[in-house]
Each structure stands twice: as structure tokens, then as C-alpha cells.
Amino acid sequence: MTTPAPASPDLPPTDPTPVSPRTLVVSAGRPPRTPGGSLNPPVVLSSTFVSQGSPAPGEHLYGRIGTPAWEPFEQALAALERLDHATLGLPSDGPPATVFASGMAAIDAALALVPVGGRVVAPRHAYQVTLVLLRELEERGLLRLDVVDVADTEAVVAALRGADGTPAAMLWLESPTNPMLEVADVPALVAAAHDVDALVVVDSTFATPLVQRPLAHGADVVVHSVTKYLAGHSDVVLGATVADDPALHGRLVAHRTTHGAIAGPFEVWLALRGLRTLALRVERAQANAAELARRLADHAHVVEVRYPGLPGDPGHARAAAQMDGFGAIVGLRPAGGEAGADALVATVRLWVPATSLGGVESTLERRRRFATESPTVPQDLVRLSVGIEDVDDLWADLDAALTAASRTAQA
Ligand SMILES: *Cc1c(COP(=O)(O)O)cnc(C)c1O
Numbered sequence: 001m002t003t004p005a006p007a008s009p010d011l012p013p014t015d016p017t018p019v020s021p022r023t024l025v026v027s028a029g030r031p032p033r034t035p036g037g038s039l040n041p042p043v044v045l046s047s048t049f050v051s052q053g054s055p056a057p058g059e060h061l062y063g064r065i066g067t068p069a070w071e072p073f074e075q076a077l078a079a080l081e082r083l084d085h086a087t088l089g090l091p092s093d094g095p096p097a098t099v100f101a102s103g104m105a106a107i108d109a110a111l112a113l114v115p116v117g118g119r120v121v122a123p124r125h126a127y128q129v130t131l132v133l134l135r136e137l138e139e140r141g142l143l144r145l146d147v148v149d150v151a152d153t154e155a156v157v158a159a160l161r162g163a164d165g166t167p168a169a170m171l172w173l174e175s176p177t178n179p180m181l182e183v184a185d186v187p188a189l190v191a192a193a194h195d196v197d198a199l200v201v202v203d204s205t206f207a208t209p210l211v212q213r214p215l216a217h218g219a220d221v222v223v224h225s226v227t228k229y230l231a232g233h234s235d236v237v238l239g240a241t242v243a244d245d246p247a248l249h250g251r252l253v254a255h256r257t258t259h260g261a262i263a264g265p266f267e268v269w270l271a272l273r274g275l276r277t278l279a280l281r282v283e284r285a286q287a288n289a290a291e292l293a294r295r296l297a298d299h300a301h302v303v304e305v306r307y308p309g310l311p312g313d314p315g316h317a318r319a320a321a322q323m324d325g326f327g328a329i330v331g332l333r334p335a336g337g338e339a340g341a342d343a344l345v346a347t348v349r350l351w352v353p354a355t356s357l358g359g360v361e362s363t364l365e366r367r368r369r370f371a372t373e374s375p376t377v378p379q380d381l382v383r384l385s386v387g388i389e390d391v392d393d394l395w396a397d398l399d400a401a402l403t404a405a406s407r408t409a410q411a
Contacts, residue, residue, distance in 0.1 A: 021080055021210050022279040029076030029272060041072040043269045065257050069265035070099045073272040074240070077230070080209035081222055081242040096249045097242045098256055099268055103205065103225025104129055105261030106239030109252050110201045110221050111170075114143045118169025121159045121193075123150040125180040126172070127203065127225075128372045134172070143169075150177060150184040151314065157192040167196035173219070174203040175212070176315065179367045179383040181306045181331050183315030186322050190218040199248075205229070205358070210282050211325040215244055221252070228358030232274040232281050236267045281360060281388055285328035288362075288394060289386040293330050295395055301340075301406040303380070306331030329357060330384040332364075334402055336409025341366045341380040343405035350389065350397040357385030362394055 019027070031041050044067055049060040060066055078095035100106040107130055114120055114137075122134055124147040131147075138145045146159045150173060160168045171193040175184040186202065193200045201221040202214035208229045214222050224230055226238035243249040256262060286309075293307035308319035309326030319326055334340045345353045345366055354363040363385045367373045386394070 018083070021083060024076070024079050024083075025210075025275055025278045028079040029072035029074075029275075031072070041068070041269070041272070043265050044069040045265055064260060064262050066253075067265070070263060070268055071095070073097075073268045073275070074099055076272060076275055077209070077224070077240055078242055081213055081215055082244065083213060083216070096244055096246070097240055098249065098252045099226070099263045099271075100239040100241070100256060101261040101263055102237050103127075103223070103227055103239035104133070105256075106223045106225075106241045107203070108133065108261065109255040109259070110223050110241055111137060111143070111172075112255050113199055113201075113221070113248065113251060114170050116142055117144065119144040119146060119162065119166065120170045120172055121146045121148055121156060121168045121198075122172040123174050123177050123182070123184070124148060124376060125150075125177045125182060125374050126174040127178045127205070128367075128370060128374065130172070130174070130203065131374065132372055149182070150175065150189075151182040153185045153188055153192075156184070156189055160189075160192050160196050160198055162196075168193070168198045170199045170201060172201050172203070173214075174206075176206050176308055176319070176327060176329070178206060179329075179331060179373075179377060179381060181206075181308060181313075181315065181329060183308055183318045183322075185318055186212075186214060186219070187217045190214075194218065206327050206329055207323060207325075208278065208282055208327075210279060211286075211327055212323045215242065217322065220245060220248060225358075226271050227356065229282060230275055230278065230358075231271040232278065232359060233270075234356065234359035234361065236270045236274070238263055238267050238271050282325070282328070284388040285386050286325050288388065288391045289328040289330050289384075290326065291391050292384070292386060292395060292398065296330070296332060296398070299399070299402060301335040301402040302332065303335055304331075304333040328386040330386060332382045332384055333378060333380045334382060335406045336380075338366070338368070338379040340405050340409035341382050343408040344382060344401050347401040347404050347408070348397055349401075350393055351384075351401075357383070359385070360388050362387035362389060 047063040074095040074097040078097040137143050148156050148159045190200050200219045202219045203223050205225045221243045224240045241252045290309045296305045307330045308315040334344045352363045368379045
């Protein structure tokens with residue numbers, strides 16, 4: 001057996017061969033190959049870096065401005081969202097991804113791209129705290145808000161043009177929406193928004209870059225709650241943006257530096273560790289979700305199932321056309337109304353009653369338990385975040401709990 005020659009330190013920094021996203025989750029964001037070097041990036045805790053005089057481009061200065069603790073994850077996420085640019089090497093001018101302290105910090109930075117007084121068109125069903133923030137910014141006079149049904153393309157286009165002829169400054173999309181799982185026609189809406197010079201931001205948390213890549217449809221900024229699928233183990237709160245345009249990316253980075261919602265080194269390290277298994281986790285969770293949605297649709301104690309992967313779902317054709325899968329979130333309305341939904345959540349044994357989503361473990365919650373959830377979300381809607389457990393165990397638990405809950409609700 002011959003020992004392979006160590007990788008040459010003067011290899012070009014990028015390899016132009018595109019690879020599958022399933023490979024990128026494993027290979028992107030690694031340190032340069034040097035004999036005896038670390039396979040994984042280290043956790044870098046330093047808050048300051050040796051520096052004097054005028055700093056060279058890319059030189060680290062201070063932990064709020066930029067640190068090697070963020071870059072491997074940012075490189076990996078950027079490679080995933082921009083598959084057309086994807087290479088095994090690292091971009092020499094820094095990745096266009098920006099990691100933040102939370103999904104909401106990333107959303108706050110993206111909303112700061114709206115000029116003062118600009119109009120934002122946003123889904124009436126979206127992550128509830130995004131809507132809380134939009135309303136807060138509206139109350140403070142920083143923007144004007146129009147909420148729309150994102151599945152209704154004509155209504156969104158009309159809102160973008162504006163009733164009084166003043167076009168929108170930003171289209172905020174979430175697709176599929178949280179928690180209603182409506183699917184927006186992303187390519188058509190991006191084109192309509194760009195027709196009126198509005199920026200398009202897509203919260204792609206539910207889909208992950210394996211299932212949907214909004215930049216390829218022309219979106220300007222993608223935001224993620226990294227807390228969910230990307231980190232994937234319910235042990236990290238983190239967010240990120242990706243923007244192809246260097247000027248937009250620069251503004252997002254500047255917002256992070258100035259407002260200070262920076263990510264901790266350990267959290268980013270855990271998120272990159274979680275990302276390594278994203279493809280396996282998403283594949284299993286999606287397969288489980290598809291199987292459970294199919295079985296739930298025929299269940300005697302179920303009123304309605306929402307899952308874009310079901311052929312009869314209103315979002316199915318659109319999702320099939322623009323996504324590489326249907327995700328692993330299922331909306332379920334059990335028999336017995338609100339009481340039936342509460343009884344279901346109280347009765348499951350393997351499923352965990354909990355908020356959040358995208359972890360390896362299956363969780364569920366009735367969304368209207370929160371006063372801030374949109375009033376057009378049905379009171380009995382239970383959001384299932386399907387995990388990677390054995391599907392028959394998940395089914396047995398749900399099936400038994402649905403049957404028991406319908407009895408409780410009737411009593
Ligand atoms: C959870 C979530 C967020 C907020 O992210 P945090 O990491 O909790 O701040 C934003 N958008 C969607 C779609 C989410 O599910």
C-alpha cells in the first residue's frame with residue numbers, strides 16, 4: 001500500500017467541479033487540507049485578534065465584527081444556497097452568508113433593508129414573531145405593512161403594485177408558511193416584485209436549502225432560523241441570511257456589526273456539526289412526514305391534513321414545480337375541535353408537546369395556544385414537526401392518541 005501524497009498547500013483555492021448538495025453538507029466549510037491539520041474547524045473563542053495599522057481585507061480584528069468561529073458555517077450555508085456557484089473550495093472574497101444570534105436577529109437585519117416609510121407586502125400566515133416585528137416597525141412609523149394570502153398570486157401582485165400606485169419596497173415571503181403550509185409561487189412573485197423594484201426576502205426555514213433554493217428563483221435574500229433543521233438537534237438558537245448581491249450582503253453584515261446580534265462560537269460550531277447530517281435527517285423526516293400525512297388523511301378522527309406532498313393539497317402542484325421535496329411539517333386538525341386538539345397534544349407519549357420544529361425528535365403543538373398567532377389560523381390546528389424516528393412507532397402513538405382524544409373531546 002502506498003501512502004497518498006499530502007495535499008499540496010498550493011492547490012488552487014477552489015475546485016470548479018459542482019457537487020450534490022448532499023455532498024456539500026458534509027464537505028463544505030472545512031479548513032484547508034494541510035498535513036497534520038485539523039479535519040474540522042476549531043472552536044475559536046478569542047474576542048480580539050492581533051492587528052495594527054490599517055487592517056488588510058479579511059483580517060480579523062474583533063469578535064463582534066468578524067471571527068473565524070463563524071466562517072466555516074457561513075461558507076457551508078452559502079455553498080448550499082448557491083448551488084450554481086458550488087465548489088468544494090472556499091470563495092476567496094468571503095461567503096455571502098451571515099450568521100446571527102437567532103432567526104429573529106437575521107429577520108430584523110433583513111427588514112432593516114426597507115427604506116424608512118417603505119411598504120412591505122408579507123404573508124398573513126407567517127412565523128408569528130416576524131409578524132409581531134413587522135407590526136412593531138409599522139407602529140414606530142418605520143414601514144407600512146400589507147398582509148396578503150401568499151398562495152393568491154394575483155392578490156400579492158396587486159399589493160406589490162399598491163392600491164394608490166405606490167409600489168412596495170419589499171416582498172417578504174415564507175414558503176411553505178408557518179403554520180398553514182401555504183405555498184407561494186416563488187418565481188412568479190419574484191418577477192412581479194422586481195417589476196416594481198421591490199426587494200424579495202424569503203424565509204426558507206421550513207424547506208432548508210436541500211428542498212428549496214430561493215436565490216435560484218431570483219430572490220435577493222434568504223433567511224433561516226438555523227435553530228430548526230440546519231442545526232437540527234434542538235440545542236442551538238441561531239439564524240442566518242444569504243444574499244448574492246455584495247452591496248446587500250454588506251448591509252446585512254454592517255447591521256450585525258452595529259446592532260450587535262452576533263452568534264456565539266459554540267452555537268455556530270454545533271450548527272455546523274448538525275449540518276453535516278442535514279441530508280440524511282431531511283430525507284428521513286420527509287419520508288416519515290409523507291407516510292404519516294397519507295395515513296392521517298384516511299384517519300376516522302381527523303378533519304383535515306395539510307401537507308404539500310399530498311396530491312390533493314392546494315399547494316401540491318406549485319411545491320412539486322419549485323421544490324425538491326415537500327418538507328416534514330404537517331398541519332393536522334383532529335376531530336373534536338380545540339378540545340380534541342388539546343387532548344391529542346396531552347395524550348401522545350413518543351411525540352413531544354413542544355414549540356419549535358426541525359429537530360431529530362417529533363414534536364407537536366396547537367398553534368393558537370399563543371395569543372399572538374394569526375386569528376385566521378384555525379383554533380384546532382396542530383402543527384406536527386416530523387422527526388427521524390421509526391415511522392411505525394410515530395404512527396402507533398399518533399393513532400392511539402387521536403382515538404383517545406376524540407373520546408375525551410366527546411365526553
Ligand atoms: C422559528 C422560526 C423563526 C424564528 O427563528 P428563531 O431562531 O427562533 O429566532 C423564523 N421563521 C420561521 C419560519 C421559524 O420557524
